[in-house]
Amino acid sequence: MIICAGKNETFDFAKQIGVGLIESAMNLTRYILEEKPAFLFFVGTAGSYGNYRPFDIVVSHSASNIELGFLQGACYTPLETRVESHTHHVSRGTNHPSVHVNSSNYITTDESLAKKMLENKHDIENMEFFSILSIANHFNIPCSGLFVITNYCNKNAHNDFLKNHAKAKELITLHVEKNMKI
Template identity: 60%
Template structure:
């Protein structure tokens, strides 16, 4: 099953599950309870913490839920804040961080790179956590639309349509590759 966030980030080949961690967790859980998929592929946009360039395509099976307060030792969590469905431990994954907030402090978000975290997407942690709960293999494909700086929203708006087109081409190409095997 291919899923996406929803609202203005939809694809004709993907089922929308909601925007942010909570909507995604609730709606994806409902989908999995009624018709458990064999595999979940999340498709969406992402903001780069600096390493990845605008319109780069990122594939990942690892997500984190780390809030900005953690980076300055202003917060902690007793919860497991990294989840991965990557069974090939020899392959290094780009970690995608999820929060219900879009980061705009470029200096602060560079600290994410110290933890091996490359970009952010609001929904991916919820997707992988639900997939883990239901024992469903899962992954994500992302297109970078912006950097996590003061222009994040404007750049996202400016680049979003092209990113969706690039994601559509990438996913369709990967589906052809997999079905040709």
């Protein structure tokens, strides 16, 4: 099953699961219970903490849920904050190794905190992927994510995302059509 966030990030070949950690978890669970997919392949856009440039295509099988306050020593959690796909569906057509995604309902706009994310082995951010991997693992379903970078995580993050979003969606569509035989 190919899935995407939704709202302004939709694709004809993907089921929409919602934006952010909560909507994506609820709707993906419903799809899994109803359709019982053999694998999950999430496609979406992401912001880069610095190592990847806009329009790079990356694949991931691991994610975290680290809030910026944690990096500042302003909070803690007793919950597991890192998840990796128990098994994953290999995506062909990218030359990048698997990257680590951080997911939060907030977008990073502070460049110094983005650098701290890199120091803590987080490469990119996408709002949904942590919940997707968590749900996939709960149901023991192989899962991978393909992301096109739209922006750096800095003060221009939102404007760059808006400027680059349409092209990023085109790149996702081209990659999926070429490699997934939809």
